[in-house]
Amino acid sequence: MGKREDFAIAFLIFISIIFLIFQRYFDFSMIMFSDIYIGLVYLLIVLIFLQTIFDWKFLKKKLIYYIFFLPIAIYPVLKCYFKIPYIFCKSCPRKCIWGHLREFIVQGFIIINIDKRSWCFNYCPFGYLQDLNKKTVNKRITLPKKLGLSRYVVLAAIIYLLLFFGRFGFKAEYSVTLIVLIFTAVIFILSFVVHRFFCNYFCPIGAVGDLVLKLEKLFKKRQS
Structure with a gap:
């Protein structure tokens, strides 16, 4: 593991602890309700679609997506009008950037995921974070494959x-x-x-991507 990854992990853990301890005193309104930031995220998602066509190398660095998408992903955890974040954005009296973008980006993530779960493995900040985490510990725990069905339970519940x-x-x-x-x-x-x-046990977007891939394989088998 390189020094850059060591630094990224240490910095991430430090920032996460600070957020959890002092989240009441942080005001991310200038970022999370900014039209400029919302516009940049829209632009980045469009570039992701274009990257699949033109194969732009500068868009292959996961750190780019981590920087832009992590605030969107983590903000509802820290501050939300509802007990369960991410879900009831339409009823929210003061939508953060996730609430404004959810209807667009969720469908976009699902479409990107149709091609071999590209969103999950290349762009998702949660996936990138977990890839960094696993490099810090040599010992791994393998859970039964049947537990992977929990993703579909989460999807159905949502x-x-x-x-x-x-x-x-x-x-x-x-x-x-x-x-x-x-x-x-x-x-x-x-x-x-x-x-x-x-990703493997809770993510509903990953569950939708898996369902699409399974249906695609089933369709190809019937055609052959």
Whole structure:
């Protein structure tokens, strides 16, 4: 493992601890509600689509996507009007950048993922973070393959909540709940010893990508 990766991991752990300890005192409004930042993220997603066509080398560095997408991914964990972040953005009285972009970027991620889960392995900040984490620990834990079905349970639960509980868990304050912090900490810690723990056992976007790939294989078998 190179010095740059060592520094990236150390810096990431330091920033994560600072966020969790002092998140009440941080105000990311200038970033998370900025039209300029939203525009840059839109532009980057468009460039990702173009990169698949033109094979631009400068867009192959994962650190670019990590820098741009990590704030979007982590902000709802720290501050959200709902007990469960990421899901009920349509009902949010003050949408952060994730709330503004969700309808566009989720579909975009799913489309990018159709091609061999390209989003998961090349652009996702959570995936990149877990790849860095696993390099710090030599000992790995292998979980039963059947546990991978939990992703589909999470996907089904999200669809159910979206359809029937549009304002479920409304807190009327811009804060974080204890259960979300615990869940985040558990996933972060286990990602050091379990390969892509969140990706393989909880991520709904990865679950959709897997379903598409399985349907594609099934369709090809029937054609042959």
